[in-house]
Amino acid sequence: MRAGILGFLHESNTFLDVPTIFEDFERTSMTSGTALIERWTGAHHELGGFLAGGIEAVPGFATFAVPSGTLTADTFEAIAARLIDAARAMEVDGFLVALHGATVAENYPDADGEILRRLRAAVTGPIVVTLDLHANVSEKMVKHATAIVGYRTNPHLDQRERGIEAAHLLRRIVDGAVRPMQALLTPPLAVPIAVQKTSELFLFDDLAHVLTWPGVLSASVFLGFYYADVAEMGTSFYVVADGDAALADRAARYLADRCWARRHELVPKLPAPEEAVAHAIASEKKPVALMDVGDNVGGGSSARSRVLFDECVRQGARSVMVILHEPELVQSCVRAGVRSEVDLGFARGIVKTIGDGRFTETKVRHGGWTHGDQGVSALVETAEDHTIVLTSHRMAPMSLEQVISLGVHPERKQILIVKGTIAPQAAYAPVAGEIVLVDTPGPTANDPRSFAYKHRRVPMFPMEAECEF
Ligand SMILES: [Zn+2]
Incomplete structure (x- = not known):
């Protein structure tokens, strides 16, 4: 046939x-x-x-x-x-x-x-x-x-x-x-x-x-x-x-x-960023993966939200990893060069690695693709041992190779900020001691009641509590 x-x-x-x-x-x-x-x-x-x-x-x-x-x-x-x-x-x-x-x-x-x-x-x-x-x-x-x-x-x-x-x-x-x-x-x-x-x-x-x-x-x-x-x-x-x-x-x-x-x-209730970060710092099951639900790249979000990273800094967390889609900051790092100090605006650190952003995933992961290309990427490390990965292309975090290919050991970090909800867990569960979904804002926020719809059916549950089927 x-x-x-x-x-x-x-x-x-x-x-x-x-x-x-x-x-x-x-x-x-x-x-x-x-x-x-x-x-x-x-x-x-x-x-x-x-x-x-x-x-x-x-x-x-x-x-x-x-x-x-x-x-x-x-x-x-x-x-x-x-x-x-x-x-x-x-x-x-x-x-x-x-x-x-x-x-x-x-x-x-x-x-x-x-x-x-x-x-x-x-x-x-x-x-x-x-x-x-x-x-x-x-x-x-x-x-x-x-x-x-x-x-x-x-x-x-x-x-x-x-x-x-x-x-x-x-x-x-x-x-x-x-x-x-x-x-x-x-x-x-x-x-x-x-x-x-x-x-x-x-x-x-x-x-x-x-x-x-x-x-x-x-x-x-x-x-x-x-x-x-x-x-x-x-x-x-x-x-x-x-x-x-x-x-x-x-x-x-x-x-x-x-x-x-x-x-x-x-209809789940998720912790707010403040509560989730405090929990992650106190947890003995490191690294704690904090899922940034509102900045879920696999749902279309930008991969640029710093809500969770900023909250980690505010609470004095150490050894946090975050991946951000920041092409202009990548260029700053490229211009500065490996081993140079850079000011990213929200953090200062040393450019540790610059990579071409291409990687291969051999395991079965959400999305099913095997070749990733996140564009030229820079790895910046700070005095607080934070690992900031900056990419030129926007990429959903479905593969740990995204950071391993740049020399990062995610299992050695304290907190992993992951731009997604469920899908990235296939990649992150094997290294995370604990996974916490966080109620962060953004175009992929968890609660359907937080969106202003014009075209959907009305009523619908849970946006309208009273609803029949
Ligand atoms: Zn899907």
Whole structure:
């Protein structure tokens, strides 16, 4: 069976002022043809899973960019044109499409739904789609997909497996062995990111149960992305069953009802920076990883907030590590040179290392990529033994190689400030004595009640306490 391979992944935070442009995708990853195969073979990503899924892979077009703001209309149209043109040119039995599910364009708030609509109109044959666990799934996506497979872990460590699952499902559909019937339920619910660790979340026990039901081909719990102010924002429950629409409906209803009944358990209370830093200084389980929830790079934030670092300095903490996206400060360090003293404005220190910012990750980490490029980077050490890593590109902290490649030993620090919530824990849990999620401000703040929405459904829980499903 010949399967066309396509990918377009972006998590769009609509609360950011800076739009996402075509160059952001070009710079991060954009491949077609044999370059796509070379780029993704072996990767712990669904695109790597497609290629390992026992099908004859026909490479089309795939791109992704680091989470950031809404895509400009031109960007969406340029990428959509490349993807659809590539699909049209293929002679295949079906398609495997890696989408994020929370991509927002100026002209299409449901960008993923629009891509699938255009693809469906352009080609024949089944379309099996993979989506991130943070997808805001719409009826439009379901309508134009033949079947959908979502990640089941956060941190996302099963991306490759889900790609393989999608490939196997496509093969069975093409062979006529199964007849997929889909069901989607979208209760009015936003689940705060602080409780989205799937290994500790009852929703994923329920999901594991449903996956054992005879006739269920695949099932997914999508926790949604509430940093996107769109009509389909929210949690959703999706099931695809073999030839039995009622079974798919029943399974989705089972998942949604059990979640809704326990929704009050999904509203966490996190410590404020002052409390969290005091706790970290006193803790005997060093290093303590302080998760900067409000400056979550994987959710689109800037990686420039110093709320936690400044609080550490204020309370006299020692040996703190922080990674900041500060291209201009990197240039100051480059000009000053290794072993020179530099004044960063918020700290003084010695430039210890300057690196090219490229690194390789060999372990399975959230995001599934293997090659990182954070741009030219500088490591500054202060008299208080603080380690300040400054990068030229904005990068989510999914790999410790980000700092190890510059000569840092994170396990020797007292406090690690980590710009994320759940996803970076795959990298940081092995070295951290303790992980503390902190209620910091920013465009990825934990509490959905702190955002001024214009386009979401009303009412929704927990933004409106009184709400029905
Ligand atoms: Zn995600």
